Amino acid sequence: MTERRVVFVLAGLLLCALLPFALVRLPTMTDLFDHVGRFHVMLDAGRSPWRARYYRFDWHVVGNLGGDLIVAVIGPVLGVEAAARAMVALVPLLTIAGIAAVSRAVHGRVQPSAVVAACFVFGNPFHFGFVNYCLSLGLALLVFAAWVRMAERSLVSRLLVLTPLVLLVWVAHAMGWAVLALLVAGFEGTRLVQRGIGAPALRQVGAMVLAFVPPVVLTLSWRQGGGGALFSYGDTSELIERKVMTWVTILRGGDPVLDIGVPILLLLAVGVLLWRRSLVIDPRMAAGGVLLSIACTVMPATIFSSWAADERIAPAAAIALALSLRSRGRARDAWALMLLAAALFVVRTAEMTGRWYAADRRYAHALTALDLVPRGARISAVVLDDACHTGWAANGWSHLPGLAIVRRDALVNSQWPLVGAPLLRVVYPAPVQWVHDPSQHVPAFGCGTPGLSALHRRIAATPRAYFDYLWVLNTRGARDPWPGRAPLYRDADSALFRLSAR
Template sequence: MIHAPELVAHEAALAASPKGAPRPWWEGRPFVVAMILLAFVPFLWPSIPPVVDLGGHMGRYKVATDLSTSPYLHKWFQFRWLPIGNLGVDLLVVPLAKLIGVEPATKLIVMSIPPLTVAGMLWVAREVHNRLPPTVAFALPLAFGHPFMFGFVNFALSMAFAFLAFGLWLRLGRLGKSKLRALLFVPISFVIFFCHTFGWGTLGLLCFSAEAVRQHDRGHSWWMAIIRAAYHSMAMAGPVLFLLLWRSEATGGVTARWFDWGFKWEYLLRMFRDRWETFDIASAAIALAVPLFALIHPRLILSRNLAFSGLVLALTYVLLPRIVFGSAYTDMRLVPYAVAIFILAIRFKAETRFPLATWLAVAAISFMLVRLAGTTASTSIAWARQKEQLQALDHVPLGSRVAVLVWDGCERWSLRRSDHLGALATVRRDAYTNDHWPMAGSSLLTVRYPDAGWFQRDPSQIVRDRGCRHEGWAIETALDYLPAPAFDYLWLLDMRPIPRAWVDGWTPVWAGEGSILLRRADAGARPPAKPQTASAPGR
């Protein structure tokens, strides 16, 4: 049986560099600072981070910020704060927006999520290995994985905090400060829970699995180690009370699509899904291959601590359904973070071999830089298109009712950034649009505009050609059923060419690449108010 002091000495020896060797560059503070700062780069230029769902989130921030002062928003929206596990970015953006406006506040908070995630990954690796392994940079681009680029910003923020908290949990455990850890993780668990329930659950799994390994390494049997790990993890159980209260009041949210193996395999390939299919799938293959390479290489191994945590997350991914309480893509969200844990687990079996370590570090940094350059180019392309499309709002009067239709080309790999771009009409023009998503038990926003019928909320804005795998309106069907008197404007985004007869009764007002704005022919033409900009005080 190995006692704790002996184990610590043994583990430290495994991670050590040869005696008298200089500190490798990938272990120094300049490397850490550089990795964190580089994660800011992809969103420096865009005024609005071009991630898929963000427009809808921003519409909610706008309502929360200006509902009491706007003469228009109260006609269609209600907003009330609730103690639910889905508040992360809202709690940060709304008060900041009162000072600098919704758009700058959103950019500042959202662009900070990847650097926070990178910092958390680096801390976790440092605590487990007593130093940063040369392969650590292979994991860092996963901070820009598919869930983040899809716009699950509350979830992504909670996962960034979860990784940072996991690093703190490991550190306090290594220092033997279990009582202090228990005290600190009571409030920490509540903070992460209110960011997003998923992050809190993931943190619990990470801390429990790591503690089980630590307790076993201290000489306890696996059964006793699991029991003791559960006891220590109880410090994070407080939010269960809020979870039970929240879900008991929620109605209408279904849980479905268990063990959908086709999608689970696709989500592994899509962990980097952004714009270029070959590039993204190749990146996913590299991320999956790196831990496998460590398993077969004679000088490398996976830390039992993080490998066990990775296995727990992998099992959770297998068991999770695709839809939980009406929230889709539940299992998909876990993929990049589980893969990151396996990559962070890589270490040398014995002393660090500098020729191999240097080669691995260069390869990892190259992968990080190439992925970062691709993400930066993709966001720049997306923002250039969105910036042109948003010129349509200069022709929309304040307080208008705008029907938005976005064409979904079937089975395209490139993420469609326009799904909720229409909600920017709410942000900039205090307008009603049909792409907000009040969801039972998880949203603070309520939409009330019965005249719009089926066009009250998301996903009524998504239209597809017949025969697409995913459900949705056909374009002509949506236009046939659109209650024209309920809207002043029709905004078509990324629309393929359609017959003019399909929009009979609507008069074109403005057109640009990928965007056309039409006004209802029998609606009184109101001159647009002076355009509001992202820098306007108080917006």
């Protein structure tokens, strides 16, 4: 099979991947809408008296700036919501380009297994809306491809080119830098074993470690005096179950049958072709995939305030392991693997597109409520959740209130209270437990008969001195969210109430 045909299929998958962004205004990614709220404050630069009263945005050199820097450049031209959508659309573009670049660098030409790797672009981290990490993963793959291609160049030339590129990945997101470091460790370690572990080779590898030193220094500076725990495993009583589920949920975010079935089908197909000896494994790439798998299994759930840090690594491990596969010239088997992977990619993307389109219309109806509040409104948002379990499909309700910042210069209570030099801080002098995520979450569904008693307790406890409006989201058609109080706005998914006079 010629490389041109594989590249043609990857280009088709990229066009398919971009289609959802062309059809919706608001991609359904769980955390995205509060990112957009932060971007809006960033672009405003304190000009609005309301935003200046509620929020402060301070630039810091931290390993978590990928989307912010992109929107800072294109936001003034496109507007913040369109810029955010364009920024997120860069994720499949960078990642698929990185997959093709790594495949070519490692194997000499783009392999059909690159199409298998592409099936993990829209993974769990993407649907959760970890946009900076997803951008950094695409960059990490591109930089790793450059690292492989320059493997035989002089040490000085490699350091001059690769050091700033490694730093760029860290600036996008520190976890993407960690992925790059493990890919490089696997590649260089395997080459070291293949060539013989001697003093000259050790000096060469040791010297290349210098490319990763600047981000380490910046990380230590970033974290100095930042407060909060550096890492956390969460509830250790469920640690083993959670680690197993990390691999089960590697593609979680859409239809569970597809999200679980796609990796299983791909794994079975690859297993058959390995058994038939139609595929071979390149150890230089496989070593990085194994290191990423080990890291995903043993690392904490939260690192540097980044929740689900271990879950983010799982799709990267799958991509690396897929990219280690090289076809042995059996065209029929290569075509079968590539067409199976391409079909699975298209089916999942079609499901995502339909789900995004339906959700986009529901979000648009709920956001109509903001037309009834004045600029600078203080909104206490409530998102009704399942009490017993987290749903499989991603939705944006929990952070949809962040768009009130964009559209009404409002104070809302869904931004994250990150530690360690956060870019956005809430400066409004309200009780901290009422102005940050997860204060918007209220259990209402599941565990038998749905009930709104927790919502009613929340309404009674809401401090009227600090908020003007109550915005209840994800009501799922529940009647009388606030018994005896007429809503200013109501639809099947939301209701807006006046709390008090200003």
